[in-house]
Amino acid sequence: MTLEPIRALFSIQLAETRRDFGAVFLSLIFPLFFVLLLSGSVLLSPDFTVEFGVVNGDTNAESRAFADALASQNVALRTLGADEAAAGLDSGELSAVVTFPEGWRPGGAEPLRLDSGETFSGFAQTAVDAARARVGLADDGSIDARVVTQARNAEFNFIYPGMLALALVQLGLFMTATPILKARDRGTLRYLLLTPLTKTEMVFSQIAFRLAVAIVQIGILLGVGSFIVDLTLLQWVQTAGLALMGVVMLIAVGYALSGLASSTESGMALIMIANFTLMFGGNIFWDPEGSTVLMAIAHVLPVSYLADAFRQVITHTDGLWPLWVDLVAIVGWTAAILMLATRTFSFDMRSGDTAQRA
Known part of the structure; x- marks a missing residue:
């Protein structure tokens, strides 16, 4: 050859x-x-859908009231388990995840946790702050906010x-x-x-x-x-x-x-x-x-x-x-x-x- x-x-x-x-x-x-x-x-048409995952949102009356206040901020909420919410956040399906610790109470020892993607981190923090003010939760650092890297699309x-x-x-x-x-x-x-x-x-x-x-x-x-x-x-x-x-x-x-x-x-x-x-x-x-x-x-x-x-x-x-x-x-x-x-x-x-x- x-x-x-x-x-x-x-x-x-x-x-x-x-x-x-x-x-x-x-x-x-x-x-x-x-x-x-x-x-x-993907580049020219940003996704304006904002959906938060909520973990343990029905733990007690306080957590339900907070979730309702969050929903009033033009945020779609989806109640999920911890693993499912984490997967949704990683894949980009969810903009943020709000996790209520077991037995959560406003001002309690266990802080509320907010995980959000880089794109919506500012909006997520603003929405949570507004919900906190709506239910009368003091701004005392009782929210553990974290930013995670998401799949872009x-x-x-x-x-x-x-x-x-x-x-x-x-x-x-x-x-x-x-x-x-x-x-x-x-x-x-x-x-x-x-x-x-x-x-x-x-x-x-x-x-x-x-x-x-x-x-x-x-x-x-x-x-x-x-x-x-x-x-x-x-x-x-x-x-x-x-x-x-x-x-x-x-x-x-x-x-x-x-x-x-x-x-x-x-x-x-x-x-x-x-x-x-x-x-x-x-x-x-x-x-x-x-x-x-x-x-x-x-x-x-x-x-x-x-x-x-x-x-x-x-x-x-x-x-x-x-x-x-x-x-x-x-x-x-x-x-x-x-x-x-x-x-x-x-x-x-x-x-x-x-x-x-x-």
């Missing part, structure tokens, strides 16, 4: 990709547009890593399976085999080209998302490693789908079905934890594990599965799909062609 033929094929694929606007749009422009739109909505933190996985899905389907189907239909792959090129050089050049596209994809999407999510150098490296694992898996999906198709028309139908299934059932746009059906579907789709791994690495939140399970699943799915691809792939659409199986 020599580099010169690989470079030539790389250039040919680049030229073909430029002419295929559909593949470029679905693989590059669509994910980038979605992330830009999502980022812009909970929805963005969930969807953004999923968009990285979706970009690789589109690469595997529309920039791998679709061009292969068209090349087989035209007989291009068969003609290439008549040249001095080896099968190894041809396959290696195709994989290298798509790896290069994936690096560009992930680099651009991470650069845009870094305006919302603070990413360390280690997170960039970890995400790049996951992307390489994911792109190999999804390129294998593209080869397997193109090999299963007996015609270009049936192949395109398979691609659209796979795209719809992976996009909406693969843990990308919706958290499947709240649905037994979605959770069952997520377990059997390879992209679910990739999106879950991206989410854990980028946002440092717990995923559907431990990270090591995601990695093992990605490797296992890749091996299984590669085995299927090597058994089904052929270089043209002739149904009887088994001699040229890859």
Whole structure:
């Protein structure tokens, strides 16, 4: 295997990709547009919803009166347990959490605790001070106020890593399976085999080209998302490693789908079905934890594990599965799909062609 033929094929694929606007749009422009739109909505449209969590708010008459006074300050209140309130504050769902100690009394030994996010810390303190004045609680330092670091936007933190996985899905389907189907239909792959090129050089050049596209994809999407999510150098490296694992898996999906198709028309139908299934059932746009059906579907789709791994690495939140399970699943799915691809792939659409199986 020599580099010169690989470079030539790389250039040919680049030229073909430029002419295929559909593949470029679905693989590059669509994910980038979605992330830009999502980022812009976070940066330009502040969330004015103010909701406080209240822990032990019904301990006694005094705590209930204080909570009622707090609600009169145009604050939505939600009564929660301590763990649930802390999770809501960390994720950004709650602006602040007011915790009443057991048996709390105004002026008692145990102070009222106020935990708030950085954005709403000033407002939370003002609202609590107003409620304290309303119930006649003296300003004697009986409130323990703390500021915590919150996730900037909970929805963005969930969807953004999923968009990285979706970009690789589109690469595997529309920039791998679709061009292969068209090349087989035209007989291009068969003609290439008549040249001095080896099968190894041809396959290696195709994989290298798509790896290069994936690096560009992930680099651009991470650069845009870094305006919302603070990413360390280690997170960039970890995400790049996951992307390489994911792109190999999804390129294998593209080869397997193109090999299963007996015609270009049936192949395109398979691609659209796979795209719809992976996009909406693969843990990308919706958290499947709240649905037994979605959770069952997520377990059997390879992209679910990739999106879950991206989410854990980028946002440092717990995923559907431990990270090591995601990695093992990605490797296992890749091996299984590669085995299927090597058994089904052929270089043209002739149904009887088994001699040229890859």
